[in-house]
Structure formats: structure tokens, C-alpha cells
Amino acid sequence: MIWIAILAVCVPAISLGGFYHYWSVNRTTNEIKEESKGSLQHVKDRMERLLEQLEKDSLQLALDPTIVNVMTAPNYRSLLEEQKLINQTLSRTRFSSDLFEDVFFYREGDEFALSAEIGFSELQYFAPAANMHKMLESNKNVYWKYFQGSQGNSQSGSYFFMRRLPSSTGNLYNGIIMLVIKEKLVSTYLEDYFSLSGEKNIYVFNEKQEVVFRSMNTAKPYPAELDPEIRKVIDNEIGTGDFFADDKNGHNMLYTFSKTAYGRTYISMIPKENITRQVYGLQLLSVSTLLLLICFGISLVTFFIQRAYNPISQLMSYGSKLSGGRMHSGHTDEVGFIRDCLDHLKLQSETVSSYMSKMQPSLRERFLQQLLEGNYNNKHLLREDCDAYNITINHHYAVLVVQVENVTVENRFQPDDGPIISFAITNVMEELQSQNSELQGYIVRSSNGNGIAILSFGDDHTEQWMEQQARSYAEAVYESLRKYLTFKVSIGIGRIYSHIADIVVSCNEAKAALQYRLYKDTEPVLYIEDLEALKKQTRLYYPRTIDQEIIKNLIEGELEQAATALRQFSNVVRESESRSFIFQSYHMLLSSIISAMEVQQISISEIMEHDLLGELQRCQTAKDIDYLFSQKVFPLVLKLLSTYQTDVGKQIIKQICQHIHEHIESDISLVRCAELVKMSPSYISRLFKKELGINFQEYVMENKVKRTQQMLARTDMSLGEIAVAIGYSERNLIRIFQRFTGTTPGQYRIKLK
Known part of the structure; x- marks a missing residue:
């Protein structure tokens, strides 16, 4: 008996110690992961600010009049005065920042280049000449290249940043501005204050899986053949994350990555063995604590076992205490007490069964939600669940999707209030369905604020009658929501199908019908059959003239005229009755506005940080798009223009x-x-x-x-x-x-x- 008791103490103590050890190691590892993420994000922010400044400096240099003028000269080898002016311009840029080691200018076809450091340089003695020709032959506007120093050590290299000169109608030649940047100074931007920074390597890859930058503690540039794990990180669409995996040398590493909108991927690599050393102290503490607990438990158990032992009486006392007065037993003997315990368990089981029967509608609603999402591919499982929730498989079904318009725009709800909106809509839908004795079906809530009705019809009705009932119900829902909740909604209706598994098709058709609101926003009820039957073939063209008129009005600060031109633009593109063409036209308009602002010397990043393209993609109706442009895009453009034009x-x-x-x-x-x-x-x-x-x-x-x-x-x-x-x-x-x-x-x- 003593040995059994000792085992009863040791097993929980060992389990508890193992659990604590696992928890503490896992927590420390997660802390290191979070620290690594924050450190990499800090590095990324600094590097992106640096690269943005380099882009700006190179663009300003490319637009300098002394360089632009020689792009039209047939032969400027003999134009010594112009070469002197260009050298002065390159020198000013060279000494404007400690990062620049040299600045070059090269015009395609010439046999020489101009340098801020050495002046006139024959092309045959110019090391990066091959890369400049390679860039001119490609369609790239900017190009990064790393050059190892002549000493052969990793700290003597330089980064070459090449920019193609902007082309214009008067230019006779192509040209390149090249900034030579000191690797050692750039690498300081890749340094961080991470606790394991001395044992961490940081790389910056471009979208072609090429190493652009690396930290100075990296022994050499990353090899041409990447780890499969790094290739996966660059290829996937996830923005940030971390994971453990083996590198190509078999070493387990912590990979932390973060991506930018410009296609660059920042990756840090920390050996797992370095992380393991951080938790060595926790392992010693866990083992010591476990041994103390086992010793104390064995001593305590041995003491109590030596005393009187009466298990049945102790069990009865514990049962009375555990019931908290909810169970009353009139028996003092052991058998009677156990019988009362079993009766009490039976009563509790019946209570649980009653509660589960009340929960049945919620379980059925979850089943229908999964069915609408297309998560039932197993026919046998579908039949079992339909029988369990009393749903007929072979019936006529049609799906209605109710979507509220402009709720967040009117400031009545927050963007994450979708469940509240859905609850209000479905309550009205259930009330209307209960008032119509000929209309059967189920109402399903949606987390994104929509209400979904699955209408069920018997075999003794015609399809025209079923369609009419669905339309009548949809119109009643529209009027009730408008009257009692002041909601303006649009309702899409899918086709009628004769099997419960096909309601996902009808639901997708109802959602597709709602997309027609881009040019049929005056009709609250949209039936997919009618909309596809009315599709027409029209010649599509983009209203470029109106596009330019909008931009002209914005630059001149004429907001009202820009809004008028926007309405003309909307009327033209909506005549196509093509959702894809309408969206693409608005995308082109937004891109034209952004390009025009860049010409006005406004940084494109200041516009991109407002995620206007993302907001445009989330628009559902023509009113949503008009609101986006008139209330957000246009005022933002005017504000940026005003900011740059004042002191x-x-x-x-x-x-x-x-x-x-x-x-x-x-x-x-x-x-x-x-x-x-x-x-x-x-x-x-x-x-x-x-x-x-x-x-x-x-x-x-x-x-x-x-x-x-x-x-x-x-x-x-x-x-x-x-x-x-x-x-x-x-x-x-x-x-x-x-x-x-x-x-x-x-x-x-x-x-x-």
C-alpha cells in the first residue's frame, strides 16, 4: 500500500514538473520569437526609410537640368564645360550623404562615364560597365548589384544602385545614374538590439530570390542555391511570420520574416541551439523543484498511511462536501449512499439532455452554415446530419442573401458590428416567414452582417409559383427593414434547385446577383435569372478624356468640378453593364490620380499608406465607389497638394x-x-x-x-x-x-x- 501511495505522489509530481518545464520553455521561446519579430520589424522600417531616401536622391539627380540637357546632344565628349557641370552635380550628391562612396553618370553609346570621385573614366577600365549595359537592355528602371572588395574580406564591398534616366520625346539616348554605397554603413541599418543579435544573420531578398543586402556578421553573401524554407517564404503571400526548420546544412534554425509592398523580403536566422542555451537555467530550476516536491510528497503520504485508514467513510464525507448540499441522502450505510449518488447522477443527466434539446436550432443553424460554405463533400455524412436535424434532402430550395448598404458610411455601426447587424436582419426575416403559412425554410445568420434565407418548396407547385413566392418574400423583407430599422438593403436571389446539397450553388448565385448593383443600384431585389438573361454585348472603351479632366480639376483645386466629372465618368463606364470592366476602369482612374500626384512631387508612399486600392476592392455598389472618390480620394489629394505648396x-x-x-x-x-x-x-x-x-x-x-x-x-x-x-x-x-x-x-x- 505504501508503494502504491508513493507512486500516486510521484506520477502527478513528475507530470506537473514536465508540464511546467514544457510551459516555461515554450513561453521563453515565444518571448524570443516576439523579440525577433520586433527586432526584424525595426530593421525593416529603418532600411525602407533608407531605400526610399536613396530612390528620391537618385530621381532628383536624374532630373537635374545639367544631366537632362546632355541627353539630347549627339556628341558631348568634346563638350568640356557640360562635363564639368555634370561632375559638379555628381560631387554635390556624393558629399550630401556619408553613405555615398561615388556617383556615376553614363550615357548609352558613349565610351566613357563621369564620376564624382575620379571624373572622366574610359569605359574599358570601368568595372560595372557590363551591368550597366545589361540594365539598359532590360526594361528595369532601377537595379541593385553587390560588388565584393578587392581585399576579399566581407567588409570591403559596395552596393551599386543604378537608375535609368526618365525618357522623354526629346531624348536621343538612354542613360544611367549609379550610386556607389558603402556596404559597411548600409549594414549598420541592419543592426539591432536583439539579445541574440551577435548570433543572428539578416538577409534582404528581392522578388527574384536574390540577396540584396546582408548583415555584417554574415560571413559571406547568401549562396545562389537557397534553402527550400527561404524559397517558400519568398514565394508565399504571408506578410510576416516565424517558424523552426532545418537549413540545407541540417541545422535547426528559427526563421523570422517580414515582407514589404515593394517585393522585398527581410529574413533573420537564429540557430535553435542558441535559444536552447537561454532556457538551460529553467531546466535546472524545474528539476530541482520536482525533486523537492517528490520528497515532500513521499514524506507526507508515509505519515498519513501510518494512521488509521477507512476509505468508505472518507468517500462518503467527500461526496457530501462535493455536492454542496444539493444531494440529500437518508442512508447512513455505504450501499444506500452509493445508490443515492447514482440517482443524483441520473437526474443531472436528464437536465443536460433537456438543455441539449433546447440547443437543437443552434446546432441546425451551424450545420446549414457549413453547408452554405460547401464543407460537406461526404454524401453519407450529409444524409446522417439531415436526418438528425429533420431536413428533407430532395426538395426545392432557393437561397436569398440580404446585404445592408452604407451602414459604416452612415456611422451607425462600426466595421466589426457584422454579427449585430445580422442578428437584427434575421429577426425580421424569421418574423415575416412565420407570418406566411405557404413559405417554409430556414433563416441563417452570417458573421459579415448578411442575412440568409433558405426557402423550401414542395413538389406540388410550379417553378413560376416558387419564383413569385421568393420575390414576394424578398420585397416584404426589403420594406420591413426600411420601415422599422431604416436599413437600406439589397437582396440577391439564386436559382431553385431540387437537392439540399445544391443550396451552396444557389447561395453563390445570390451573392453574384448582388454584384450587379454596380450599375443596377436602383433595384432592391436582384434575381440572378433575370440579370443574366439581360446581359448585352456593348463596345467597351475607357473614358480617357474625362479621366484627364478629373485630374486637371484636382490639381487646380476645383473640387466641385472634379465631382461633376466623376459623375460623367461613372455614367460612361456603367453603360457597359460589366462588373469587371467597371472595377478595372475605377482602378485605372485611381492609378492615373496617383501618377499625377507623383508628377506634382508628392511621394507615392503618402498616398499608398491610406490603402485606397484596398478600399476600392471592398466597395459593393456604385454609391460606395462614388463615396470613396468624392469623400476620401479627392479631399486627400487636395490636402497633400496644399501641404506641399505651403510652408x-x-x-x-x-x-x-x-x-x-x-x-x-x-x-x-x-x-x-x-x-x-x-x-x-x-x-x-x-x-x-x-x-x-x-x-x-x-x-x-x-x-x-x-x-x-x-x-x-x-x-x-x-x-x-x-x-x-x-x-x-x-x-x-x-x-x-x-x-x-x-x-x-x-x-x-x-x-x-
Whole structure:
């Protein structure tokens, strides 16, 4: 008996210890994963800002008049004055940033190139000549190439960024601007403050699975043959994530990745064995705790077993306590008590059965939801579930889909209030169905705010009668929702089918009928049979003239005229009665507006961050599209144009700087400062760099270092107290202080004394 008791203690203790060990290791691993994600996101943000600035600098250089003018000259080898001006322009760009090692200009067909570093250079002695010719033969506008240094070590290379000069009608030649960028300085942007950063490799791949950048602790550029896991990451559509997998050398690695809208993929790789070392202390703690628990449990069990042992009386006492007074037994003997326990269990079982019978409609609704989603491919399972929920398999069924229009636009509901809207709609639909004795079927809720009705008809009616009943019911639903809930809805009706498995087809047809609202938004009830029968063949053409008129009005600030032209544009494209053509036309219009704004020197990223293309894709009706353009796109364009045409940038930077100085001892973020001036964080970041010459984070750290110097000189606070006061950890404060002053805080205080 003692050994059984000891086993009864050891088994749970070992299980509990194993579970705790698994939980703690898993939690630590997840923390490392999250830290790796945040670190990679920080690296990606810094690199993308750098690449965006390089794109801007190269474009400004390509549009410089001294370069544009020679693109029309038949032979400028003898034009020494023009070459001198170009060299001066290249030199200004070269010394505008510490990143640039050299800047080149080359015109196709010439036997020489101009360099900011060495001036005139014959092409036969110019190493990147082959790559420039390769780019000119392709249709690429920009091209990255890595060149290893002559010393052969990984820290002596350079990145070559080539940009094709914009073509125009007067240009006789193609040309290239090439920026030579120091690898060592670029790699500092790939450094982070991750706890395992010294054991982590970071790569940046393009959409062709080529390495564009790499961290300096990487021994060499990634080989041409990628790991299958990295190839999967680049090929799939997932934006961010992490996973463990073996690399091609058989080492288990933690892969963390993050993608950008420009096709670049950032991947970090950490050996799992390095993560395992982090949890070694937890393993020792788990084993020690487990041994203590086992020893204590064995001692305690041995003590109680040596005392009197009466299992039946203890069981009766425990049962009375467990029932909490809900079970009353009139027996004092063991057999009678056990009989009362069984009677009590039977009563509880009947209560549960009654509750399950009340839940039957909800279970049937879930079955119908899965059926509408097409999740029943097993005919035998479908028949069993239909019999269980009393649903006839061979009957006539038609599906109605009710969709509310402009709910979020009218500010009555939030975008995630779909279940609430669906609940209100289905209540009205159920009430109307119960009032019609000839109409049978089921009402199903949808999480996206729609209401779905599955109408059921017997074999003793004609198909025309069934269609008329479905239309009448749809019109009644429309009027009731408009009258009692002030909902404006559209209702799509699918065809009638004679098998329960085909209701998914009827449901998809009803949803397809709702898509016709792009040009039939005046009809609340849309029957798929009528709509497909009325399709007509028309000649399709894109209204380019109206497109240009809209852009012209926007640039001139004439919002009302732009709205009038938009209505003309809508009338023209809706005459096609083709949903795909209408959507493509609006996509082309939005693309034309974005391109025109880029010509006006407005960064395309400032428009793209509003996800206008995504919002256009989510539009369901012509009114949704008109609202998007008239209330969001047009005002946004006018705001951006106004911002770039005024001197408001300096006032914004002055206001943010004042906020930073007044709150330097608190946690200061770019997002919070952007909210302060009601601008986007990316715009504030670019404005900071433009006006002050440093980025936002550098400015904040510089001011925090100045405040630290004041506190070191004027107070006796410890370094840890100062770090807490300004919102840094002590470790980060020492690192940042040394970076800006060249000395540690302790050494600085000693010098003052």
C-alpha cells in the first residue's frame, strides 16, 4: 500500500514538473520569437526609410537640368564645360550623404562615364560597365548589384544602385545614374538590439530570390542555391511570420520574416541551439523543484498511511462536501449512499439532455452554415446530419442573401458590428416567414452582417409559383427593414434547385446577383435569372478624356468640378453593364490620380499608406465607389497638394520639437507626435529628416543625452535612477550616451568633478 501511495505522489509530481518545464520553455521561446519579430520589424522600417531616401536622391539627380540637357546632344565628349557641370552635380550628391562612396553618370553609346570621385573614366577600365549595359537592355528602371572588395574580406564591398534616366520625346539616348554605397554603413541599418543579435544573420531578398543586402556578421553573401524554407517564404503571400526548420546544412534554425509592398523580403536566422542555451537555467530550476516536491510528497503520504485508514467513510464525507448540499441522502450505510449518488447522477443527466434539446436550432443553424460554405463533400455524412436535424434532402430550395448598404458610411455601426447587424436582419426575416403559412425554410445568420434565407418548396407547385413566392418574400423583407430599422438593403436571389446539397450553388448565385448593383443600384431585389438573361454585348472603351479632366480639376483645386466629372465618368463606364470592366476602369482612374500626384512631387508612399486600392476592392455598389472618390480620394489629394505648396512643414517641426523638449523625461514616440499634429508618422519622419537633417529617433536620443548630462552634473542620482527618469534601461542609456559623447556616463561625471 505504501508503494502504491508513493507512486500516486510521484506520477502527478513528475507530470506537473514536465508540464511546467514544457510551459516555461515554450513561453521563453515565444518571448524570443516576439523579440525577433520586433527586432526584424525595426530593421525593416529603418532600411525602407533608407531605400526610399536613396530612390528620391537618385530621381532628383536624374532630373537635374545639367544631366537632362546632355541627353539630347549627339556628341558631348568634346563638350568640356557640360562635363564639368555634370561632375559638379555628381560631387554635390556624393558629399550630401556619408553613405555615398561615388556617383556615376553614363550615357548609352558613349565610351566613357563621369564620376564624382575620379571624373572622366574610359569605359574599358570601368568595372560595372557590363551591368550597366545589361540594365539598359532590360526594361528595369532601377537595379541593385553587390560588388565584393578587392581585399576579399566581407567588409570591403559596395552596393551599386543604378537608375535609368526618365525618357522623354526629346531624348536621343538612354542613360544611367549609379550610386556607389558603402556596404559597411548600409549594414549598420541592419543592426539591432536583439539579445541574440551577435548570433543572428539578416538577409534582404528581392522578388527574384536574390540577396540584396546582408548583415555584417554574415560571413559571406547568401549562396545562389537557397534553402527550400527561404524559397517558400519568398514565394508565399504571408506578410510576416516565424517558424523552426532545418537549413540545407541540417541545422535547426528559427526563421523570422517580414515582407514589404515593394517585393522585398527581410529574413533573420537564429540557430535553435542558441535559444536552447537561454532556457538551460529553467531546466535546472524545474528539476530541482520536482525533486523537492517528490520528497515532500513521499514524506507526507508515509505519515498519513501510518494512521488509521477507512476509505468508505472518507468517500462518503467527500461526496457530501462535493455536492454542496444539493444531494440529500437518508442512508447512513455505504450501499444506500452509493445508490443515492447514482440517482443524483441520473437526474443531472436528464437536465443536460433537456438543455441539449433546447440547443437543437443552434446546432441546425451551424450545420446549414457549413453547408452554405460547401464543407460537406461526404454524401453519407450529409444524409446522417439531415436526418438528425429533420431536413428533407430532395426538395426545392432557393437561397436569398440580404446585404445592408452604407451602414459604416452612415456611422451607425462600426466595421466589426457584422454579427449585430445580422442578428437584427434575421429577426425580421424569421418574423415575416412565420407570418406566411405557404413559405417554409430556414433563416441563417452570417458573421459579415448578411442575412440568409433558405426557402423550401414542395413538389406540388410550379417553378413560376416558387419564383413569385421568393420575390414576394424578398420585397416584404426589403420594406420591413426600411420601415422599422431604416436599413437600406439589397437582396440577391439564386436559382431553385431540387437537392439540399445544391443550396451552396444557389447561395453563390445570390451573392453574384448582388454584384450587379454596380450599375443596377436602383433595384432592391436582384434575381440572378433575370440579370443574366439581360446581359448585352456593348463596345467597351475607357473614358480617357474625362479621366484627364478629373485630374486637371484636382490639381487646380476645383473640387466641385472634379465631382461633376466623376459623375460623367461613372455614367460612361456603367453603360457597359460589366462588373469587371467597371472595377478595372475605377482602378485605372485611381492609378492615373496617383501618377499625377507623383508628377506634382508628392511621394507615392503618402498616398499608398491610406490603402485606397484596398478600399476600392471592398466597395459593393456604385454609391460606395462614388463615396470613396468624392469623400476620401479627392479631399486627400487636395490636402497633400496644399501641404506641399505651403510652408507648414517648418511649423510642424517646431511644434514637435517643443513637445519633445517639454516631455523629454517621458516615453516619446513618433506615432504620438504624429497624432499631436494630425499627420501620418511616415510623413513626420521624412519632414524631420528634411528640415533638421537627422531622423526623429536620433533627435529624441540626442536630447535625452543632453538631459542626462544635466542630471549627472546637477544631481547625485545614480545612473539607474537617471535611466528610469528619462525612460531608458541602464544598459541602453550607457550605449546611447557613449555613442553621442564618446564616453560613458560614469567617466563624464568623474571629469566634471
